[in-house]
Amino acid sequence: MMWKMIGALFVISSLGMAGIKVASYFTRRTAELRLLQEALQVLDTEIVYAATPLPAVLKKIGQTGGGAIAQIFRKAGEYLTDSQGLTTAEAWKKALNETFPSTALNQDDYAILSAFGDLLGGSDRYEQHKNISLTTLHLQKEEEKARRDQEKNVRLWQYGGFLLGISIVLLLL
Amino acid sequence: MLQLSRGLSEILPFLAPSLRDILGRLSPTVVDGLEEVRLRLSRPLSVRWRQNEFFLDMKGELSPLISGAYIVSREEIQKTVQLISQGSIYAFEEEFRQGFLTLPGGHRVGFTGRAVLEGGQLKTLRDISSLNFRIARAVPGASRPLLPYVLDLRNLSPYHTLIVSPPCAGKTTMLRDLVRFLSYGIPELHFPALTVGVVDERCELAACCDGVPQHDLGPRVDVLDHCPKDVGMLMLLRSMAPQVIATDEIGCAGDVTAIWEMVNTGVSIIATVHASSWEQLEERPHLKELIKSKVFQRYIFLSRRKGPGTIESVWNEHREPLVC
Numbered sequence: 001m002m003w004k005m006i007g008a009l010f011v012i013s014s015l016g017m018a019g020i021k022v023a024s025y026f027t028r029r030t031a032e033l034r035l036l037q038e039a040l041q042v043l044d045t046e047i048v049y050a051a052t053p054l055p056a057v058l059k060k061i062g063q064t065g066g067g068a069i070a071q072i073f074r075k076a077g078e079y080l081t082d083s084q085g086l087t088t089a090e091a092w093k094k095a096l097n098e099t100f101p102s103t104a105l106n107q108d109d110y111a112i113l114s115a116f117g118d119l120l121g122g123s124d125r126y127e128q129h130k131n132i133s134l135t136t137l138h139l140q141k142e143e144e145k146a147r148r149d150q151e152k153n154v155r156l157w158q159y160g161g162f163l164l165g166i167s168i169v170l171l172l173l
Numbered sequence: 174m175l176q177l178s179r180g181l182s183e184i185l186p187f188l189a190p191s192l193r194d195i196l197g198r199l200s201p202t203v204v205d206g207l208e209e210v211r212l213r214l215s216r217p218l219s220v221r222w223r224q225n226e227f228f229l230d231m232k233g234e235l236s237p238l239i240s241g242a243y244i245v246s247r248e249e250i251q252k253t254v255q256l257i258s259q260g261s262i263y264a265f266e267e268e269f270r271q272g273f274l275t276l277p278g279g280h281r282v283g284f285t286g287r288a289v290l291e292g293g294q295l296k297t298l299r300d301i302s303s304l305n306f307r308i309a310r311a312v313p314g315a316s317r318p319l320l321p322y323v324l325d326l327r328n329l330s331p332y333h334t335l336i337v338s339p340p341c342a343g344k345t346t347m348l349r350d351l352v353r354f355l356s357y358g359i360p361e362l363h364f365p366a367l368t369v370g371v372v373d374e375r376c377e378l379a380a381c382c383d384g385v386p387q388h389d390l391g392p393r394v395d396v397l398d399h400c401p402k403d404v405g406m407l408m409l410l411r412s413m414a415p416q417v418i419a420t421d422e423i424g425c426a427g428d429v430t431a432i433w434e435m436v437n438t439g440v441s442i443i444a445t446v447h448a449s450s451w452e453q454l455e456e457r458p459h460l461k462e463l464i465k466s467k468v469f470q471r472y473i474f475l476s477r478r479k480g481p482g483t484i485e486s487v488w489n490e491h492r493e494p495l496v497c
Contacts, residue, residue: 053261080260085190085252088260121260124297128263 004173011172012165019161026150026157028104033143035069036113037136044132047125054088054121055080068103072096072113092117112138180308181207183278187306189252192218195243198233210306214250217242224477254301257282267399269297271375279309279380279387309380311388315343315482316350322487322495323351323443323471324364331355331367331417333436333468336445337454338475343482344445345377345421347475349388351443352378352419356391370415371396372405378421403427406435406442417441429459436468449476451492467491 039061046057055077062074075095079086086094096113105113116135121128181204185193188210195218196210209221217228217239227235228242236242257274258265268274273283286301316323323334331351338344358366371394373379379386379396386396395413397405402420404427409415418435420428423444435442448454454472455461463469467490474485487496 047261047263051264051266053259053264055259055261083186085193085256087252087255091260121255121258122262124266125263 008169008173011169012162015165015168016162019157019159019164022161023154023157025104026146026153029106029109030143030146030150032067032069032104033109033139033146035065035067036109037139037143039064039069039073040132040136040139044129044136047128047132051125068099071102072099075099076117088121089118092120109139109142112142180278180280180310181210184210184276184280184306184308187253187256187276187282188212189249189256192245192249192253195229195231195233196220199229200233203235207308209308212245212250212253212304212306214245214247214302216245218245224480250301250304253304254284257304266297270295272298273375275376275380275382275387277382277387279311279382281307281309281377281380283307309388310346312343312346312350312482313353313389314350316347316354318484319347319351319473319487320354320359320362322473324359324362326362326364329365331441331443332470333441334443334471334473335469336443336473336475337448338445339449339477340447341481342475342477344475347473347482348419348421348443348445349378349390352394352417353389353391355417356393366391366393367416368393368395368414369417369419370394370406370409370413372400372402372409372418372420373398374400374402374405375421378419401427403431406431410435410438410440415440417443419443421445422447424457424459426459429463432463432468442469450474471495 042061042064043057046052046060058073058077058080062070062077064070072095075098076092079091079094080088093114096110096117100110112135116131119127119131181196181199185196188196192212199207203220203222206223207220208224211219211221211226213219219226219228219242220235222235227237228239229235230241231243257276262269265274272285273281275281283305284298284301285303286298289296289299323331325332336344336347352369352371355367356369358364369390371379371390373381373396376399379390379394379398380388381396381398384398386394390396395409395415397409400408402423403425406418406420409418418440421444423429423432423446432442432444446454446457446460448457455464470490472488474487476483476485478485484496486494488494
């Protein structure tokens, strides 16, 4: 009986934790999309008003937070200055590819960020502003979708995991 | 002091990696006399060495022949443009409009490409197709032979001086060295240090990078970087109380007007101009009046006859030769 109890608790807690983890993915994605927009806002200000070169701006943004989003900017800034001879697009893509697995972003978000990197730094301030604005707009839309997904799915997964665990335990008993 | 070998190693990080490898194989003799590195899209990689242009092959060997020369690819040009602009074209809009930018160390990169016009004015250059890395060199003491002619030892100020030379004959180097002498002072001639204002419109004289002059101009120099000469000279006069104002490549009407305003303010002017002879100098429409009115008290003519910076002659305001 004792072992059965332990087994049941194990099944319920494992599935419950898995559910919480999936739920947290939805929350994290929304937060990361918001962080990305904030970072782009800083980038826009630095480019349009101060014309600060990218390595300095990217590193500055990278230092403002410790999360995966800040890491994309920080790494891209480092790759631009490490004398490997990478172009901005290459440095951005490399940083994005390395950091993407540790984010909660999905393939749509990846495509937006990848397209953003292709044009980053390669034109005048006006064109850069347009690229940043367009990217921000796309990210806003993704954030709205992510928020809807979050509302729909977070509770479902948070409780669903435990409920599934309990159901399995009841069936087995 | 800048040395040529240091010059090449300072420009290498700004070249596409494949080009770095080739230039890295240059022999020390070539590196020592290297003046320029030229990249032209789909054409041979070339260098200017000891006043002649040579093509480079994969092994970094110099040759006057095109056959076997390394052909510069579009990707290499694009990477190099990215590297010299730190991947931030927007941060160098003015430089791209002017067609050159300055690298740390004072080396200058000139470029050509497709001009983008706006309202008939050049807005920027796109699709860069040629780059010319000019390796900067300071030649401390280059202007020493000129000091007895340029300095008014009675009034302890330099004469209004115009350095006249064709391109690449060392006029900027000479002016830079004069500025350095004035800014440090010349104890052996009992000449005191003076405050010098430099208007560096083409960013060549002081070659500032992030506000720091990349050439040693001495401790008493204030640099107005990227500023039009006519505006800059008057600005310096009002704001920094200089005893000497130095500027490079005068010639347009605005520059001449500004010089007219300056000559009676007690500030000495030292400037350079493109020309090879008195005839050419007098043909420059705006300079003619300055010469006729004896504004400049010393004219120094330079050439490349015995290498850049060869002093051909020195004249006074009455067109009497002091050195010939």
